[in-house]
Amino acid sequence: MVTVEFFGLYRLNYHMKSIEVEASTVKELFQKIYEVNPFYTVKELKHSIVIVNDVNFNDLKKYRTPLKDGDRVLIMSPASGG
Amino acid sequence: MSISYGAYAGKVLKIDLTSQTVSDYPVGDEDLKLFLGGKILAARILNDFIKGPLDPLGEENVMVVSSGPLNATGCPSSSRFNVSAVSPLTGLLTSSNCGGSFGCTLKRAGIDALVITGKSPYWVYIDIDADGVKFKDAESLRGKGTSETQEAIGGKGSKLVIGPAGEHLVRYACAVSDERAAGRGGIGAVMGSKNLKAVVVTGRKNPAVYDAEKLRKIKAKWTKRLKSHPLTGEQLPRLGTAALIASMQQKRLLATKNFTDGRFSGYASISGEELAEKFLVRNKGCISCPIRCARVVEVDGKPVKGPEVEIMGLMGANILNDDLGQIIKWNYEMDELGMDTISASGTIAFAMELNEKGMWDSGLEFGKTDNISDVLKEIAFRSSERGDKLAQGSRKLSEEFGGEDFCIQVKGMELSAYEPRGAVGQGLGYSVANRGGCHLNAGYEVVVEGLGLTINPYTVHGKAEIAVMFQNLMEAVSAGGNCLFTTYAFFPFFLFKRPNSMLSKTVNKALPYLGGPLHVINKYPHLAHIHLTSMLPHTKALSAATGMKITMGDLMRIGARGFNLERTINARLGISAKDDKLPKRLTDCEQVPGDPRTKVPQAKLKKNFYFARGWDSDGMVKPKTAKYYSIDALDDIGARPVSGAEHVVVK
Numbered sequence: 047m048v049t050v051e052f053f054g055l056y057r058l059n060y061h062m063k064s065i066e067v068e069a070s071t072v073k074e075l076f077q078k079i080y081e082v083n084p085f086y087t088v089k090e091l092k093h094s095i096v097i098v099n100d101v102n103f104n105d106l107k108k109y110r111t112p113l114k115d116g117d118r119v120l121i122m123s124p125a126s127g128g
Numbered sequence: 129m130s131i132s133y134g135a136y137a138g139k140v141l142k143i144d145l146t147s148q149t150v151s152d153y154p155v156g157d158e159d160l161k162l163f164l165g166g167k168i169l170a171a172r173i174l175n176d177f178i179k180g181p182l183d184p185l186g187e188e189n190v191m192v193v194s195s196g197p198l199n200a201t202g203c204p205s206s207s208r209f210n211v212s213a214v215s216p217l218t219g220l221l222t223s224s225n226c227g228g229s230f231g232c233t234l235k236r237a238g239i240d241a242l243v244i245t246g247k248s249p250y251w252v253y254i255d256i257d258a259d260g261v262k263f264k265d266a267e268s269l270r271g272k273g274t275s276e277t278q279e280a281i282g283g284k285g286s287k288l289v290i291g292p293a294g295e296h297l298v299r300y301a302c303a304v305s306d307e308r309a310a311g312r313g314g315i316g317a318v319m320g321s322k323n324l325k326a327v328v329v330t331g332r333k334n335p336a337v338y339d340a341e342k343l344r345k346i347k348a349k350w351t352k353r354l355k356s357h358p359l360t361g362e363q364l365p366r367l368g369t370a371a372l373i374a375s376m377q378q379k380r381l382l383a384t385k386n387f388t389d390g391r392f393s394g395y396a397s398i399s400g401e402e403l404a405e406k407f408l409v410r411n412k413g414c415i416s417c418p419i420r421c422a423r424v425v426e427v428d429g430k431p432v433k434g435p436e437v438e439i440m441g442l443m444g445a446n447i448l449n450d451d452l453g454q455i456i457k458w459n460y461e462m463d464e465l466g467m468d469t470i471s472a473s474g475t476i477a478f479a480m481e482l483n484e485k486g487m488w489d490s491g492l493e494f495g496k497t498d499n500i501s502d503v504l505k506e507i508a509f510r511s512s513e514r515g516d517k518l519a520q521g522s523r524k525l526s527e528e529f530g531g532e533d534f535c536i537q538v539k540g541m542e543l544s545a546y547e548p549r550g551a552v553g554q555g556l557g558y559s560v561a562n563r564g565g566c567h568l569n570a571g572y573e574v575v576v577e578g579l580g581l582t583i584n585p586y587t588v589h590g591k592a593e594i595a596v597m598f599q600n601l602m603e604a605v606s607a608g609g610n611c612l613f614t615t616y617a618f619f620p621f622f623l624f625k626r627p628n629s630m631l632s633k634t635v636n637k638a639l640p641y642l643g644g645p646l647h648v649i650n651k652y653p654h655l656a657h658i659h660l661t662s663m664l665p666h667t668k669a670l671s672a673a674t675g676m677k678i679t680m681g682d683l684m685r686i687g688a689r690g691f692n693l694e695r696t697i698n699a700r701l702g703i704s705a706k707d708d709k710l711p712k713r714l715t716d717c718e719q720v721p722g723d724p725r726t727k728v729p730q731a732k733l734k735k736n737f738y739f740a741r742g743w744d745s746d747g748m749v750k751p752k753t754a755k756y757y758s759i760d761a762l763d764d765i766g767a768r769p770v771s772g773a774e775h776v777v778v779k
Contacts (some may be wrong), residue, residue: 053374055366057401093626097378102582104628121375124358124627 048075054123055095060085063079072096073109075119078118130771131156134167135197135673137238139535140173142766143254145322146187146246153243154768161676162758165196166607167223167242168690170212171697175242176764178697181450184216184314185297185321187247193234193288193327194241194263196609200334201673202342204351205611207232207415209305211288214412216321217471217521218540220698222313225568225606227414230329233578237331238684244322253281253289253326256348261777266325269466270295272303273464277326285330291466293508294320298519300471300542301508307433308414311468313563314491315540320606321659335414338675338713346672350665351418359616361578362422364748365411370400378443379578379585380550380719380726383543384445385494387536389549390719392585394450396438400450402437407434419613427460435459435469438567442473447480448495451752458500465508471521472507474542476500478522478535488529488751533746535714536563539703548728549719551577553591555728557599560708560737560747562694569611571598576639580616581623583639583694585723590643590702592736596650600687605689608670618663647740655686656681689757690743692749696759705747708734 048123052112057063061124062083069075081093098102113119131138140153153173156314163172170192177190191213198206202772209231215222233523234242237256244254251266267310269277274291277610281287284324286305294316301316302309303422303502325394337343354360363371373395376382380390409431413420419580423434435443435455439462443455462469492500504514522542526535538544541564548555554577557570567574573595577585602612613749649656657665657679670678695703709715710728719726742753 051396051406053399053401055362058366058404064403091630095375095627100378102378104633108628118375122378122379123363124625 047115048119050079050119050121052121056123057127069113071109071113072098072103072111072119076109076112079108089107091121093098093122093124096120098110130156131240133160133197133674135677136160137235137240137335139239140241141239142245143722144246145244145248145252148248148263152770153241153766154770155240155765159765160197162686162689163425164604164607164686166194166208166210166609168224168242168603168607168686168693169213170194170223170652171221171613172211172762173241173689173765175697175762176688176766178214178700180700181219181702182201182214184214184219184625185317187322189214189318189321190316191244191315191322192241193230193232193244195235196607197670197674198609201337202416203343203347203669205417205419205614206609207412208419208606208609208611209234210606211303211310211315213315213318214701215541215563216297216317217314220539220563220701220703221694222315222563222695224302224310224312224315225304226305226308227611228287228288228308228326229415230305231609232415233329233331234400235331235335236333237329238333239329240504241403242327244324247321248323251325252322253328255285256330257285257330260711262372263777269325274466275307275464276465278306280325281328282739283328283330285328287326287328289326289466290316290319291508293317293465293467293519295325295728296322296508296510296519298467298477298510299524300508301466301467301520304466306524307463309468312437312470312566314468316466332775337604337673339672343669343672346669350669353617353662353665354418354614355525357617358621360613362418364419364613367404367423368411368434370403370422370423370435372437373399373440374401375547375579381547381578382445382547383441383547386481386534387446387543387547387713390550392445392448393776395445395517397450397453398444399454400437403434403440407452407456408574409469409687414611417562417611419611420437421613423582427457433462433463438545439469439473441684442470442477446473446477446545449497451497454497454500458504459503461501465504466516467504467508470544471542472504474536475518475522476503478525478531480516481534482525482529483532485531488525490518502532513556531656535711536565536713538710539707541565543567547719548572548714552588552728552733553585553595555710555714555730556733556737557595559710559730559734560595562691562698568602569599569601573596573598573613581639582627582636586731587640588732588736590640590646591733592649592740593643593646595638596740597646597684597739599691599770600653600684602687603686603690604683605666607686608666610666614666615664618660620663634706649684650688651742652738653681653684656684689759692753692757693759695743695747696754699748703747705734705738705745708747729773
């Protein structure tokens with residue numbers, strides 16, 4: 047299982063703090079999240095800040111980043127600065 | 129001398145507390161054209177008084193309370209005013225910005241700035257209204273907290289008050305207007321040293337602006353822009369500044385255990401999201417602010433101001449505390465006692481490490497929270513030996529007990545919650561900022577080094593030039609009377625809404641390599657003879673409000689003039705390159721062991737910065753730089769002839 051935590055406006059808007067899902071890639075993870083909570087559209091998730099085990103997914107293989115059991119993923123709404 | 133520009137009230141008052149007399153301070157149009165208002169005008173006025181090192185808590189220290197031209201014009205987020213003096217914490221010039229109502233009301237009372245000199249022989253508060261200036265006995269207000277003092281004074285006027293910390297000369301005591309603080313640098317202690325408990329001002333007449341119709345249109349567009357921007361329209365209203373905690377954690381920017389680390393395992397419990405979900409009653413804004421970033425929370429059933437990101441980091445991760453409820457309570461207590469939350473928290477964390485290392489047993493320990501409230505009171509009232517020592521700030525503690533290498537301050541001022549080994553440009557800014565370890569006067573470069581944009585946080589490329597540009601812009605925006613958050617709208621929407629797009633990634637990759645072009649613009653700002661209306665409407669708003677012709681280049685030049693003048697004054701107070709330094713923990717120790725990028729390459733960054741600023745290798749403003757900014761031959765404003773009616777002092 048992959049543990050996913052949400053931060054930023056996504057969390058406030060969609061009322062989801064964290065979930066555990068099975069997924070082998072970030073792309074698949076987005077789809078699973080959408081199935082659990084349809085507020086999180088895949089399109090929106092693609093524009094979010096995604097951190098896989100403390101590394102931004104842009105520095106990995108982005109949507110093709112492999113995931114395995116025990117991985118931790120953080121998803122933050124895009125406007126995360128301030 | 130007289131003031132003919134629009135949006136100004138047209139008068140600067142000098143109030144001498146020793147003799148209880150009031151006179152005009154003859155600031156004129158040329159001064160305003162060069163120094164605009166706020167902290168920059170304050171520096172110009174203090175330039176007349178500061179001729180060399182002085183005792184910040186002595187009668188000779190002068191305090192300037194100054195508004196900006198956009199105060200009381202109805203422009204968005206434009207109620208910020210400034211308080212400047214020589215800081216009891218640093219011994220250098222400090223400028224403290226505040227969002228309370230005092231600045232706007234001062235303008236409505238027909239006054240642009242107050243120059244407060246001398247020392248009252250007994251505790252007083254100054255009451256300014258249409259009848260004149262009254263010096264009122266404040267003995268009955270002594271010992272009262274900041275909100276209690278404001279309530280006790282009563283009436284409809286705006287107040288600027290101190291709490292017990294200011295009365296007892298805590299070196300980082302603040303002054304409070306409504307519930308907003310002029311926090312940094314110990315302005316509260318300066319007021320306390322003058323036996324000045326409060327200043328009250330009553331006024332109702334907005335100053336006339338140069339072109340009201342034009343300004344009205346600008347205000348409407350500006351407000352719309354702020355409301356639609358991802359940061360100022362969504363993030364800050366919903367989550368406040370505390371939204372940053374999660375990002376800081378991910379970017380190794382969350383100061384943890386007195387800056388030994390940039391990540392805290394308990395960060396999720398002290399995040400902005402946790403604050404919004406469990407504690408937020410509602411959000412709130414300063415006068416005329418559409419952003420409304422302030423949090424309202426409850427303490428003991430009473431609605432009070434909620435915490436900002438700085439205290440959430442410094443009283444959370446930095447002391448290994450994951451109890452947000454406690455942080456909210458301490459934040460309220462510090463506001464009431466009247467002390468700067470950043471310096472108080474930083475000093476406490478340093479004391480904790482001194483204790484851990486067996487260098488000073490203060491009873492303060494990392495992760496131990498049950499004695500913090502007591503300690504805060506002891507500091508404010510200096511009611512114990514421990515409180516008395518902590519009231520001096522961390523630098524004085526290190527002089528007595530050692531630990532200089534891990535005393536997290538610059539020039540005596542404690543750093544904010546951003547761990548600079550995760551953003552070396554921010555580290556540069558901390559080390560060269562005029563008021564000391566202040567994240568804002570530093571240039572707040574961390575906002576492009578991970579908290580917003582994501583340029584390489586470890587490279588030295590472009591960092592000095594970005595710091596100079598941001599410092600200049602922030603100086604000028606602040607001097608105009610605006611909140612610095614209005615500058616966030618400078619960044620195009622797509623950078624925030626589409627962080628994974630190729631365009632965003634390209635901008636982030638390229639920005640550090642634009643140091644050359646930025647250097648040219650920084651050095652010759654008059655070349656930027658343009659307006660960036662949609663991104664920074666400040667220039668057009670200032671032009672319409674005052675009648676001055678202010679372009680982007682003019683704005684940057686005013687900011688640079690302010691920064692260089694502050695540095696010139698600080699040089700007179702004894703500052704040089706040797707003082708522009710971070711503690712060794714941040715420059716010599718890797719934050720991530722084995723990763724040499726994770727420490728601040730201070731020498732290289734400073735060299736670049738001095739070059740970018742037009743300073744010499746000892747950090748002094750070069751004569752040709754001073755001449756370019758017209759600060760090389762300033763006269764004494766106070767020595768100019770004064771014309772006009774005498775001021776009424778009501779006994």
